[in-house]
Amino acid sequence: xxxxxxxxxxxxxxxxxxxxxxxxxxxxxxxxxFISNHMKKAVPSVITKVKARQIxxxxxxxxxxxxxxxxxxxxxxxxxxGDSTGMYEAFELRDGDKGAYLGHxxxxxxxxxxxxxxxxxxxxSELGANAILAVSIAACKAGAAEKExxxxxxxxxxxxxxxxxxxxxVPAFTVIRxxxxxxxxxxxxxxxxxxxxxxRFEEALQMGSETYHHLKAVITEKYxxxxxxxxxxxxxxxNISSLEEGLDIVLEAIGRTGYNDRIKIGIDVAATEFCIxxxxxxxxxxxxxxGQNFKSGEDMIxxxxxxxxxxxxxxxxxxxxxxxxxxxxxx
Numbered sequence: 126x127x128x129x130x131x132x133x134x135x136x137x138x139x140x141x142x143x144x145x146x147x148x149x150x151x152x153x154x155x156x157x158x159f160i161s162n163h164m165k166k167a168v169p170s171v172i173t174k175v176k177a178r179q180i181x182x183x184x185x186x187x188x189x190x191x192x193x194x195x196x197x198x199x200x201x202x203x204x205x206x207g208d209s210t211g212m213y214e215a216f217e218l219r220d221g222d223k224g225a226y227l228g229h230x231x232x233x234x235x236x237x238x239x240x241x242x243x244x245x246x247x248x249x250s251e252l253g254a255n256a257i258l259a260v261s262i263a264a265c266k267a268g269a270a271e272k273e274x275x276x277x278x279x280x281x282x283x284x285x286x287x288x289x290x291x292x293x294x295v296p297a298f299t300v301i302r303x304x305x306x307x308x309x310x311x312x313x314x315x316x317x318x319x320x321x322x323x324x325r326f327e328e329a330l331q332m333g334s335e336t337y338h339h340l341k342a343v344i345t346e347k348y349x350x351x352x353x354x355x356x357x358x359x360x361x362x363x364n365i366s367s368l369e370e371g372l373d374i375v376l377e378a379i380g381r382t383g384y385n386d387r388i389k390i391g392i393d394v395a396a397t398e399f400c401i402x403x404x405x406x407x408x409x410x411x412x413x414x415x416g417q418n419f420k421s422g423e424d425m426i427x428x429x430x431x432x433x434x435x436x437x438x439x440x441x442x443x444x445x446x447x448x449x450x451x452x453x454x455x456x
Contacts, residue, residue, distance in 0.1 A: 141164075170197050170268075170270070172267070174192075175263075176194070177259065182205070184358075186229050188203060190202070191238060191260050191263045195270075198267075204255045204259045206255065238259065238260060278291070296333060300375060301316035301371045301374075302314075302358065309363060310410045312368070312399055312407045312408070313368055316371050318389070319389045319391050319440065320387065321439065332384055336379055342378075343378050344361055348364055386437065390437055390438050390439065391441070392438065394443050396425070396444055396446055396449075400449070405420045405446075406418065422445060422451065426452060429441060444456060
């Protein structure tokens with residue numbers, strides 16, 4: 126095949142001419158680089174390869190990482206995983222072999238990516254949400270690169286919100302850890318601080334960090350240094366027995382920073398962990414259970430209402446059992 130035949134077959138003459146004309150109009154000082162970039166834009170992205178591997182998350186538990194290759198680059202994504210997943214949450218595929226990472230290995234999900242996902246996305250629970258999500262995130266990054274826009278703008282575009290004002294999310298800091306994963310008697314899972322009064326993300330990060338370290342000092346004074354032991358997500362686990370006690374020491378720490386009403390509080394109740402039938406046992410971790418602290422759904426609603434009056438609570442996660450739709454709707 127001659128050079129001219131090759132150019133004609135791939136319609137390169139017209140594309141090269143367009144690139145040169147664009148370089149002339151732009152009066153670019155580096156025409157070779159300009160023409161190269163212009164030609165790259167003229168070629169649509171095509172996924173050429175997907176490669177998955179098992180990595181460890183921040184808690185030392187296996188999760189999935191994916192490299193997605195296109196003709197314009199490589200895009201990497203890994204999958205977050207929580208320490209609790211309810212029956213209505215996405216199904217994570219794990220190996221179940223107790224001899225490897227206590228059953229938490231994800232080699233099956235990795236194999237599904239490497240062998241199945243490139244062909245078709247079918248039977249999602251079989252493939253595993255961790256496998257599907259990793260590929261989806263990597264593909265999303267590739268889509269943003271194709272349009273040469275930041276990832277958040279690409280997501281806004283595909284979700285139909287491209288004309289809306291972009292607002293960076295408020296970072297949430299877990300500062301107190303309770304629930305079934307901690308050794309104290311606090312029934313709820315987490316107490317969280319939210320620097321809603323920050324004007325930019327950098328400031329919010331500073332506010333969260335300073336409050337965390339002031340809280341460490343408060344806990345040391347009240348409970349000793351052992352109270353500063355932390356859960357796997359960094360929240361302190363002092364020997365507190367009630368939600369109000371935890372909220373009080375967090376407020377004291379916020380007060381020491383001087384940020385006061387610029388920081389709100391969130392709580393992750395994880396109420397399913399202490400729901401028995403239709404009642405909620407707020408003493409389920411207490412060694413000296415009185416048997417008097419069982420609450421109905423209505424009692425829980427009243428408790429939350431009172432807490433929101435007494436404390437600057439801006440967020441309540443999982444306030445009822447996963448099957449308690451009636452009180453969730455009413456609340």
